[in-house]
Amino acid sequence: MRYEFPVTRTTKPKEKPDPNNLPFGKYFTDHMFIMEYDEGQGWHDGRVVPYAPLVLDPAALVFHYGQEMFEGLKAYKNVQNGRVQLFRPDMNAQRTNRTNDRLCIPPIDEDLYVDAVKAVVSVDADWIPEVKDTSLYIRPFIIATEAYLGIRNSSKFLFVIILSPSGPYYPNGLQPTRLYVEDTFVRAVKGGTGEAKCGGNYACGLKAQIIAHDKGYEQILWLDGKEQKYVEEVGTSNAFFVIDDEVITAPLRGTILPGITRDSCLRVLESKGYKVSERLLSIDEVVEAYDQGKFTEMFASGTAAIISPVGELKYKDKEMIINNRKIGPVAQMLYDTIYGTQIGKIEDEFGWVVPVED
Numbered sequence: 141m142r143y144e145f146p147v148t149r150t151t152k153p154k155e156k157p158d159p160n161n162l163p164f165g166k167y168f169t170d171h172m173f174i175m176e177y178d179e180g181q182g183w184h185d186g187r188v189v190p191y192a193p194l195v196l197d198p199a200a201l202v203f204h205y206g207q208e209m210f211e212g213l214k215a216y217k218n219v220q221n222g223r224v225q226l227f228r229p230d231m232n233a234q235r236t237n238r239t240n241d242r243l244c245i246p247p248i249d250e251d252l253y254v255d256a257v258k259a260v261v262s263v264d265a266d267w268i269p270e271v272k273d274t275s276l277y278i279r280p281f282i283i284a285t286e287a288y289l290g291i292r293n294s295s296k297f298l299f300v301i302i303l304s305p306s307g308p309y310y311p312n313g314l315q316p317t318r319l320y321v322e323d324t325f326v327r328a329v330k331g332g333t334g335e336a337k338c339g340g341n342y343a344c345g346l347k348a349q350i351i352a353h354d355k356g357y358e359q360i361l362w363l364d365g366k367e368q369k370y371v372e373e374v375g376t377s378n379a380f381f382v383i384d385d386e387v388i389t390a391p392l393r394g395t396i397l398p399g400i401t402r403d404s405c406l407r408v409l410e411s412k413g414y415k416v417s418e419r420l421l422s423i424d425e426v427v428e429a430y431d432q433g434k435f436t437e438m439f440a441s442g443t444a445a446i447i448s449p450v451g452e453l454k455y456k457d458k459e460m461i462i463n464n465r466k467i468g469p470v471a472q473m474l475y476d477t478i479y480g481t482q483i484g485k486i487e488d489e490f491g492w493v494v495p496v497e498d
């Protein structure tokens with residue numbers, strides 16, 4: 141089924157930012173998609189409207205108990221034919237419903253979800269920047285809007301999609317980052333919300349992030365929440381290690397966000413014949429491999445940066461310099477393959493690209 145939504149166009153289009161100097165997530169386009177949920181009625185009145193502040197009751201449940209979820213994906217212009225395209229948006233729709241289930245937010249029809257993304261992107265298609273390493277970042281999110289101070293599931297929600305023309309997530313692009321292995325705070329525990337994409341996971345991680353920043357590190361490597369022994373995620377992205385020609389990432393056991401970029405990396409690596417493992421990897425094993433000269437590469441994966449190589453890892457008193465602080469061959473291959481597929485520079489071998497207009 142194909143969903144259509146009414147469009148109200150802005151009468152005051154904004155000036156577009158300079159595409160050569162684009163920060164990440166700071167500028168927003170002229171329109172947004174909104175849709176309400178009311179108990180008894182379901183999701184209704186999806187529409188594209190001019191970008192504007194939301195007016196909410198100060199008692200709205202989201203402000204007090206944090207019932208909220210979000211997603212992130214990107215739109216690109218195909219470098220061969222200029223068509224606007226998305227990357228695996230069906231995966232974002234499916235993950236939304238898994239997150240919604242965990243947070244007691246009603247599910248959204250997955251075709252409707254993808255058509256809503258297409259609708260707002262196509263209205264603001266002229267906002268998609270075309271300079272290298274830029275894209276239109278898409279941020280769908282849902283908040284609980286019922287005005288009520290008791291703790292229970294909201295009977296009203298708002299689903300919104302906003303768009304942000306963005307440059308590279310890390311201003312230095314593929315420059316390897318320095319990571320601090322966090323051994324005090326934890327991000328997620330089994331049975332918690334680690335595998336859901338929700339604001340609460342981020343609010344509780346900020347403190348560790350700020351402390352690591354103050355020590356001169358760009359990001360955190362999170363360890364598991366129970367034993368603080370196994371490597372889990374890098375800040376807000378998934379983590380990959382190359383040890384003795386084995387490419388390793390943490391298994392999905394409920395505490396890891398099932399990244400779409402993580403999945404894409406695994407599929408590309410497998411198709412190219414790499415030895416790939418989703419398995420528990422202790423920080424001690426990483427240190428031991430480092431001392432034996434077998435820890436050759438590390439990188440993070442996520443929609444925003446795609447692939448972000450790691451040049452240094454600090455665990456307690458141990459400083460590990462990885463691949464001479466240079467991007468390694470596995471990270472470079474994955475970046476070239478995934479970004480190349482997204483912008484249509486290389487063939488879409490896996491059928492991941494979805495055109496916005498057909």
Ligand SMILES: *Cc1c(COP(=O)(O)O)cnc(C)c1O
Pocket residue numbers: 212337373375376377378397398399400401402441442443444
């Ligand atoms: C969004 C996110 C990721 C990356 O997921 P992608 O689908 O690849 O963008 C990884 N970890 C966390 C905690 C996240 O929120």
